[in-house]
Amino acid sequence: MILQALCGYYDALARRGEITPPGWSVAKVSFALDIDEQGNLCGVIPLKITPEGGKKEVPQSLQVPEQQKRAVNICANFLCDNSSYFLGIDNKGKPDRTLKCFEEAKALHRNVLDTVDSPAARAVCAFFDTWQPEQAAEHPVLADYLEEILKGPNLVFSVNQLRVLDDPAVRAAWDDHRSARSAGAASGRCLVTGRQAPIARLHPAIKGIKDAQATGASLVSFNASAFESYGHEGKETGQGLNSPVSEEAAFRYGAVLNRLIADREHRQYIGDTAVVFWAEDAEPLCQDLFSCATFGGPSEVITDRDLHDAVKKLARGDPANVNGVPLSPKNRFYVLGLAPNAARLSVRFFLQDTFGQMLANVQAHYDRLEIVKPANVTNGALPLLQLLNETVKTVKTANSNSRDKKASPPMAGAVVRAVLSDGPYPVSLLEQTMLRIRAEQDVTYGRAAILKAFFLKNREFKVPEEVLTVELNDQSNHLPYVLGRLFAVLERVQSAANPGINATIKDKYFNSACATPAAIFPLLTKLSQSHLRKLDTGLRVYYEKLIGDLENRIRETLPARLPLADQGTFHLGYYHQVQKFYEKKDKGGTENV
Secondary structure, X not given: OHHHHHHHHHHHHHHOOOOOXXXXXXXXXXXXXXXXXXXXXXXXXXXXEOOOOOOOOEOEEEEEEOOOOOOOOOOOOOOEEOHHHHOOOOOOOOHHHHHHHHHHHHHHHHHHHOOOOOHHHXXXXXXXXXXXXXXXXXXXXXXXXXXXXXXXXXXXXXXXXXXXXXXXXXXXXXXXXXXXXXXXXXXXXXXOOOOEEEEOOOOOEEOOOOOOOOOOEEOOOOOOHHHOOOOOOOOOOOOXXXXXXXXXXXXXXXXXXXXXXXXXXXXXXXXXXXXXXXXXXXXXXXXXXXXXHHHOOOOOOOOHHHHHHHHHHHHOXXXXXXXXXXXXXXXXXXXXXXXXXXXXXXXXEEEEEEHHHHHHHHHHHHHHHOOOOOOOOOOOOOOHHHHHHOOOOOOOOOOHHHOOOOOOHHHHHHHHHHHHHOOOOOHHHHHHHHHHHHHHOOOOHHHHHHHHHHHHHOHHHOOOHHHOOOOOOOOOOOHHHHHHHHHHHHHHHHHHHOOOOOOXXXXXXXXXXXXXXXXXXXXXXXXXXHXXXXXXXXXXXXXXXXXXXXXXXXXXXXXXXXXXXXXXXXXXXXHHHHHHHOOEOOOOOOEOO
């Protein structure tokens, strides 16, 4: 189903004229080797560009003949390759192998261009016939760029400063060569298209996944007997037949997946997982809308107001119009998560639904997260990336190397699945959030929102909805919630009695009060009496009434230990009460104490 969806996306892009045709791909190219019509090297043309808003030059993306999949094998690419194949030199310390690479490239270009009636084709053939790899390092034309060229960037050819790739006769010759190559492939019924066609022996390399092989990793591959079907063994004939996908379908899904991963505006990373997404009709505005709604961040094409209005309409099943582009809630939408796994890619998740339903699931998630915010929090929601960051360390410890940098990858993937499919959140989200609260003794806005959303969705934890409110519920008698509120009040009393105190009861007793209230709250109550005596009469009476009201709500023996769900409820009570203290009575800014 993944390959079918990708191939469908390729076809939609092709109808819009936005993707390379079969047999062609996009590669990053750093230099052009400029030759004359006799094949003599005349110059090196830098092709790097400085992207908008960037400071460093990067290789230019060009449409080139389809790149071959390479590991340790020698396999030349047509008209776009590195110095090993085009010049017969590199810095790898294996001159014999490098010479074989050059000979392989020479044979390929001779095979494709020998009969082509074009000055550009004849010039390339003449270059390979006359070039001397043994003397390449001393060639004066290469001197200024030799060090960088030897690092292995992609090179292309130009003849008298006109790119060979733009020559119609050369492009036609490559298409004919590719068709002839497919004629010798094993034929079978393609699992993607259902049609009889030449079967791809090797599938395309998917490039750009963080921490995967730089040369590309495979989404589909068979390179060990354990993965082979009976009668489909061997590298030459059996690999592709274990899961027959036609060469055409393999090219289409590879081209479109590489395009999605290279699209930095829409590709997102959740932990180690690259998340890509697309609409069935290839409308790019759907990607913009989904990216902003799910992952947050500003958009150059959608205003905040248009985003809010469009999401609201689509989520309830109504069509929307953004910047004159009609968007249908019934349009199919796909979300794919890929993680590195040695030479292959692991599929963390693949989700599909109507665009409207996907946005409705996201909106339901944000509704569950809604909770009162501190004054310094101005964002409208808690995007997925920020939510996951709440489960990692925010306080730098003495051992800086132990500081967590990203959320747990399995948990992150499970959270994305839960949000987009409207399923229950993984228990690991609760565990990691509680772990961070215990480690840092800090119930942040984000962590409180996670606890509320988790207990609202995962009803098996049986936390009463009366405490899962946006703001403080001062009528609730639920014991863990009341204890959390009481702790916040006792902490407030101490701070009022000892302004500027370095260590409060929160620093010393927060975790133990949450986990073992029977052992800690009698001590905290006793301490509060000495703190209350330091306050002026009006403030003392206010806090005595508040403490008395909360203690009257405790109608059972304090438990020796609170289970995990009750500890989470304790944190919610504490957070709600703290935010209530900072609530403003009126527009004049008087603090509600």
